[in-house]
Amino acid sequence: xxxxxxxxxxxxxxxxxxxxxxxxxxxxxxxxxxxxxxxxxxxxxxxxxxxxxxxxxxxxxxxxxxxxxxxxxxxxxxxxxxxxxxxxxxxxxxxxxxxxxxxxxxxxxxxxxxxxxxxxxxxxxxxxxxxxxxxxxxxxxxxxxxxxxxxxxxxxxxxxxxxxxxxxxxxxxxxxxxxxxxxxxxxxxxxxxxxxxxxxxxxxxxxxxxxxxxxxxxxxxxxxxxxxxxxxxxxxxxxxxxxxxxxxxxxxxxxxxxxxxxxxxxxxxxxxxxxxxxxxxxxxxxxxxxxxxxxxxxxxxxxxxxxxxxxxxxxxxxxxxxxxxxxxxxxxxxxxxxxxxxxxx
Amino acid sequence: xxxxxxxxxxxxxxxxxxxxxxxxxxxxxxxxxxxxxxxxxxxxxxxxxxxxxxxxxxxxxxxxxxxxxxxxxxxxxxxxxxxxxxxxxxxxxxxxxxxxxxxxxxxxxxxxxxxxxxxxxxxxxxxxxxxxxxxxxxxxxxxxxxxxxxxxxxxxxxxxxxxxxxxxxxxxxxxxxxxxxxxxxxxxxxxxxxxxxxxxxxxxxxxxxxxxxxxxxxxxxxxxxxxxxxxxxxxxxxxxxxxxxxxxxxxxxxxxxxxxxxxxxxxxxxxxxxxxxxxxxxxxxxxxxxxxxxxxxxxxxxxxxxxxxxxxxxxxxxxxxxxxxxxxxxxxxxxxxxxxxxxxx
DNA sequence: CTGAAAGCGCTTACAG
DNA sequence: CTGAAAGCGCTTACAG
Numbered sequence: 001x002x003x004x005x006x007x008x009x010x011x012x013x014x015x016x017x018x019x020x021x022x023x024x025x026x027x028x029x030x031x032x033x034x035x036x037x038x039x040x041x042x043x044x045x046x047x048x049x050x051x052x053x054x055x056x057x058x059x060x061x062x063x064x065x066x067x068x069x070x071x072x073x074x075x076x077x078x079x080x081x082x083x084x085x086x087x088x089x090x091x092x093x094x095x096x097x098x099x100x101x102x103x104x105x106x107x108x109x110x111x112x113x114x115x116x117x118x119x120x121x122x123x124x125x126x127x128x129x130x131x132x133x134x135x136x137x138x139x140x141x142x143x144x145x146x147x148x149x150x151x152x153x154x155x156x157x158x159x160x161x162x163x164x165x166x167x168x169x170x171x172x173x174x175x176x177x178x179x180x181x182x183x184x185x186x187x188x189x190x191x192x193x194x195x196x197x198x199x200x201x202x203x204x205x206x207x208x209x210x211x212x213x214x215x216x217x218x219x220x221x222x223x224x225x226x227x228x229x230x231x232x233x234x235x236x237x238x239x240x241x242x243x244x245x246x247x248x249x250x251x252x253x254x255x256x257x258x259x260x261x262x263x264x265x266x267x268x269x270x271x272x273x274x275x276x277x278x279x280x281x282x283x284x285x286x287x288x289x290x291x292x293x294x295x296x297x298x299x300x301x302x303x304x305x306x307x308x309x310x311x312x313x314x315x316x317x318x319x320x321x322x323x324x325x326x327x328x329x330x331x332x333x334x335x336x337x338x339x340x341x342x343x344x345x
Numbered sequence: 346x347x348x349x350x351x352x353x354x355x356x357x358x359x360x361x362x363x364x365x366x367x368x369x370x371x372x373x374x375x376x377x378x379x380x381x382x383x384x385x386x387x388x389x390x391x392x393x394x395x396x397x398x399x400x401x402x403x404x405x406x407x408x409x410x411x412x413x414x415x416x417x418x419x420x421x422x423x424x425x426x427x428x429x430x431x432x433x434x435x436x437x438x439x440x441x442x443x444x445x446x447x448x449x450x451x452x453x454x455x456x457x458x459x460x461x462x463x464x465x466x467x468x469x470x471x472x473x474x475x476x477x478x479x480x481x482x483x484x485x486x487x488x489x490x491x492x493x494x495x496x497x498x499x500x501x502x503x504x505x506x507x508x509x510x511x512x513x514x515x516x517x518x519x520x521x522x523x524x525x526x527x528x529x530x531x532x533x534x535x536x537x538x539x540x541x542x543x544x545x546x547x548x549x550x551x552x553x554x555x556x557x558x559x560x561x562x563x564x565x566x567x568x569x570x571x572x573x574x575x576x577x578x579x580x581x582x583x584x585x586x587x588x589x590x591x592x593x594x595x596x597x598x599x600x601x602x603x604x605x606x607x608x609x610x611x612x613x614x615x616x617x618x619x620x621x622x623x624x625x626x627x628x629x630x631x632x633x634x635x636x637x638x639x640x641x642x643x644x645x646x647x648x649x650x651x652x653x654x655x656x657x658x659x660x661x662x663x664x665x666x667x668x669x670x671x672x673x674x675x676x677x678x679x680x681x682x683x684x685x686x687x688x689x690x
Numbered sequence: 691c692t693g694a695a696a697g698c699g700c701t702t703a704c705a706g
Numbered sequence: 707c708t709g710a711a712a713g714c715g716c717t718t719a720c721a722g
Contacts, residue, residue: 063414064474065413093429108451109452109453110451125451128409238641241641
């Protein structure tokens, strides 16, 4: 392989074909090659074919970095999420991926592990890539993060929950309303001493919003309220089972448990089954998210379906729309939720 | 906000602080600012502090694109996987993320949906980002893809299965050996008429390797062999249940079913429970992957644990090692697997 | 430990 | 529909 000579600004790297080489081979200018590749409609069919041929012959791979520097915009969409352990975020990312990939963008993924300092670091790094827009899970950020994004000035979509004042656009659902809906359902079913159980509900503040919506609804119905049962480790089915056992030792024992998510709730049902705890006879169990497996356990899990794939898709579509034609009229989309009642309550 | 004047090569964009602005403010040269940020050890503590201060005052965000172009290398690690629906790849990605993030790299994620044309497209695009290395799930690629990567010449790790001839480095396990181990176990338990059940085992060729290892082992033990039960849709717990029902209608009905993965197998156990099918009395059930939930269903699922998080971690570590100090001696790591015997067999 | 010069490989308006 | 010139914001060796 050829190497470029050592000169100021040069590095010792096998020299790959560049636009210039393709242009020479096709007998056109580099500009024409650039257009044939990026805006084929602007180039005559004849030249387009000659360029295509030269590209194939040379095995030319476009240098996206140079393109991004020259155009001050990269074909990437950064997505910042708080966790990958939770299937919800993975499915949301899939929804985003579906849409942005079709539009020729790549996904840059940042995982904050529910740490707002890390969120700031990710966003700051990502902005250095000159992306045309940004997708963030959540509406809670540090003030400096918000300031950074606002100064930056390009389109942003905050997804998952609908929040008080979005930075730009916002797609999600009301977790407070979801919690309230579950409280009403459990009371209507005649359960008493309702308990909320979740993990890290300070960091996972959407779970906290569900708890507060749940708790306020209990108050409004005049039902007994109690503090949530919490653990400071990530959710898992095994933990949901442990928390069930712990909850049943409380005095009075809960007549129903509303788990912060289906991972926990499914684990509770499996544990109940294993230990012969009657559900919902002794204790009713409900979850949140509507994971596929919630319908397969016995009894089936009553849960609330969060349309997370749709959140990803709609969020990405709004972002792409704003990138292409400027920010839209509708800044907020509440995708709602659906209560699915099954045997567990 | 200020905008730059319209000139050839310039775009109408609010002008953000650049290295030059930071340099002016700190009273040093841009080179020094670059070093203070990227190689702080090369700069005196005094200048480092002045630069830091200027950076904060101006809210300077490093332009990674320009840095990548100048240095012919981006701080990104592209990762190409065949699916995100499968928890296995998500956990592998988490293992990779853990390691590369600590080293200051970002993850570029490509999902091929088990389509090798899309794999080629992703890799081709990713190479245009000048990454220092590449992580690919799988060892099967189109010849043109292999040629592209080999010409490129930087470190590559192929993960998931140990394959015949890695492009560069390889971390995974032998899926054939895993299939054989499960066949031996089921035969030792006295089960007969063993059946393999999976989805899309042509595209998901690692599942195919498990089947072939399983099938060859049956042959070597003189046990009855039969074609696999397959479906041409993605795996899911619900589908595993359906396939159980279908399998039991075969003549002769299987004494044990080895599912291609735990998603299917867990679904089969839940369905068996719901329909009162005795496991393992009427039919034994086994899976592959060792998902957490496999230990929580009743009966517990016999499965093979694939150390996927470790595969991600080790793969990323090998890649970073090769990026820093050149390709290592050990090109292949077989991480092995573990058979976990529970009540379902 | 610090700096001046050159260059990375593209794309952007403008003119034709 | 096509092209010449300038510039994007950094980093790389080299010299001091």
